[in-house]
Amino acid sequence: xxxxxxxxxxxxxxxxxxxxxxxxxxxxxxxxxxxxxxxxxxxxxxxxxxxxxxxxxxxxxxxxxxxxxxxxxxxxxxxxxxxxxxxxxxxxxxxxxxxxxxxxxxxxxxxxxxxxxxxxxxxxxxxxxxxxxxxxxxxxxxxxxxxxxxxxxxxxxxxxxxxxxxxxxxxxxxxxxxxxxxxxxxxxxxxxxxxxxxxxxxxxxxxxxxxxxxxxxxxxxxxxxxxxxxxxxxxxxxxxxxxxxxxxxxxxxxxxxxxxxxxxxxxxxxxxxxxxxxxxxxxxxxxxxxxxxxxxxxxxxxxxxxxxxxxxxxxxxxxxxxxxxxxxxxxxxxxxxxxxxxxxxxxxxxxxxxxxxxxxxxxxxxxxxxxxxxxxxxxxxxxxxxxx
Numbered sequence: 001x002x003x004x005x006x007x008x009x010x011x012x013x014x015x016x017x018x019x020x021x022x023x024x025x026x027x028x029x030x031x032x033x034x035x036x037x038x039x040x041x042x043x044x045x046x047x048x049x050x051x052x053x054x055x056x057x058x059x060x061x062x063x064x065x066x067x068x069x070x071x072x073x074x075x076x077x078x079x080x081x082x083x084x085x086x087x088x089x090x091x092x093x094x095x096x097x098x099x100x101x102x103x104x105x106x107x108x109x110x111x112x113x114x115x116x117x118x119x120x121x122x123x124x125x126x127x128x129x130x131x132x133x134x135x136x137x138x139x140x141x142x143x144x145x146x147x148x149x150x151x152x153x154x155x156x157x158x159x160x161x162x163x164x165x166x167x168x169x170x171x172x173x174x175x176x177x178x179x180x181x182x183x184x185x186x187x188x189x190x191x192x193x194x195x196x197x198x199x200x201x202x203x204x205x206x207x208x209x210x211x212x213x214x215x216x217x218x219x220x221x222x223x224x225x226x227x228x229x230x231x232x233x234x235x236x237x238x239x240x241x242x243x244x245x246x247x248x249x250x251x252x253x254x255x256x257x258x259x260x261x262x263x264x265x266x267x268x269x270x271x272x273x274x275x276x277x278x279x280x281x282x283x284x285x286x287x288x289x290x291x292x293x294x295x296x297x298x299x300x301x302x303x304x305x306x307x308x309x310x311x312x313x314x315x316x317x318x319x320x321x322x323x324x325x326x327x328x329x330x331x332x333x334x335x336x337x338x339x340x341x342x343x344x345x346x347x348x349x350x351x352x353x354x355x356x357x358x359x360x361x362x363x364x365x366x367x368x369x370x371x372x373x374x375x376x377x378x379x380x381x382x383x384x385x386x387x388x
Contacts, residue, residue: 003047010038019043168376171340172368177349180365181323183207184214187268187295189287193319194302195311196275199328201232203302203354205239206363208270212243213360219267222247225256225283226274236272242359245270253282260290268295277318301347302354304329309338316346324351326363330374331356337378 005023009015015038019027023045033040183190190207192200208220222240224247226232233249240247250256256271263269273280287297301322303312306329316322325347327335343350350371356362364370 003045005043005045007041007043008035008037008039009041015039015041164379165372165376168372168379169368171344171375172371174344175340175347175350176366176368176371177324177351180349180351181298183211183298187218187265189269189271189294189297190300191271191273191284191287191297192300192302193273193280193315193322194275194304195307195315196229198302198304198307199354200302201226201235201272202239202357203300203326203328203352203363204270204272205236205243206352206354206359207300208239208245209243209359210363211268211270212245220245221263221267221269223256223259223269223271224249225279226272227251228274228276228279232272239359253286256283257286257290260287260294264293265295280318299323300351301325302328303339303343304332305335305339306333307339309336309342312339312342313346322348324348326350326352326354327374328354330354334378335374340375340378 005019005027007015007018007022009018019041023043027043027045188211190204190211192204192207194200204222208222211218212220220243222236222245224233224236227249233247237247239245248259250259259269271283273283287294291297299319299322301315301319301324303315303325305327307315325343327350330353351365353364353366353370353374354362355364366374
């Protein structure tokens with residue numbers, strides 16, 4: 001009765017030696033193949049019979065001796081074949097090519113393993129620091145602990161390996177204006193609001209240049225209402241000469257009321273509002289009282305990159321009905337994370353980026369990717385990249 005035995009060894013020599021030991025010299029090789037552990041050989045051999053105690057006659061002894069002599073001859077021949085295989089690897093490859101052992105996988109060097117471990121530590125530290133920056137920025141912007149938790153959970157920025165980029169993308173989606181007001185749908189009354197030094201006069205001229213490019217025949221007039229600021233009138237007149245736009249100076253709210261009645265809906269007024277809260281509030285009241293006789297009023301807030309969070313908060317309190325925001329003076333300083341966090345909590349959304357004082361190239365309508373880069377620069381503290 002034939003019995004089958006499976007042997008798995010690292011190479012063919014060890015497999016054949018085990019077959020000889022475990023299956024005997026009468027074993028027949030039925031199949032061989034490469035496996036994960038090396039070589040698998042299935043051998044067929046007579047079933048092993050458990051030895052029994054019985055008397056052996058003289059005739060049986062002679063047969064047994066004869067049989068043992070034959071077995072020893074076959075065993076010697078098999079051992080000689082193994083020695084020949086060891087001396088001649090070419091013979092082994094040609095006779096039993098499937099016995100060739102698979103090459104051992106290359107092990108990574110200790111130096112590479114050490115570098116990989118260090119890189120992983122850097123990623124973990126970066127994730128931790130990025131999370132701390134976000135938490136600090138949101139907290140200083142006035143966000144409650146519950147809202148901070150919601151923000152970070154929505155951004156999925158705490159557990160990921162690149163938290164600053166993930167959080168920048170999330171924040172960009174929150175502060176980008178979803179439906180910015182149009183300057184080209186007929187005459188408009190455009191007012192720029194902001195504290196002194198926020199760049200609102202330059203921003204107003206950039207908006208006018210954009211409107212003139214879109215509608216060259218539209219009648220536009222600059223209105224200098226910031227009489228208390230030194231040089232404001234001269235700056236606006238310089239922009240007026242460049243754009244071929246007339247400039248009107250007013251000092252009293254009654255003058256703006258009369259101008260509103262005279263201009264009606266026939267022209268666009270681009271008004272540089274005063275920085276003083278009292279003066280600005282009086283002029284805004286006049287515009288709202290005459291809104292029925294005026295084109296639609298667009299209120300733009302200028303947020304300079306160098307403004308403090310406290311100043312921006314006061315501005316938001318002063319002008320709660322802003323239609324859109326612009327980040328200005330981006331060529332002078334990066335926007336702080338605290339400012340960006342505050343704008344994600346308050347404000348109508350960012351519609352423009354003012355990177356330089358150039359009337360055409362300096363004003364950009366950002367998309368999500370561009371705004372994400374600005375925010376990411378603030379998160380990593382590397383300064384804003386040039387946008388022009």
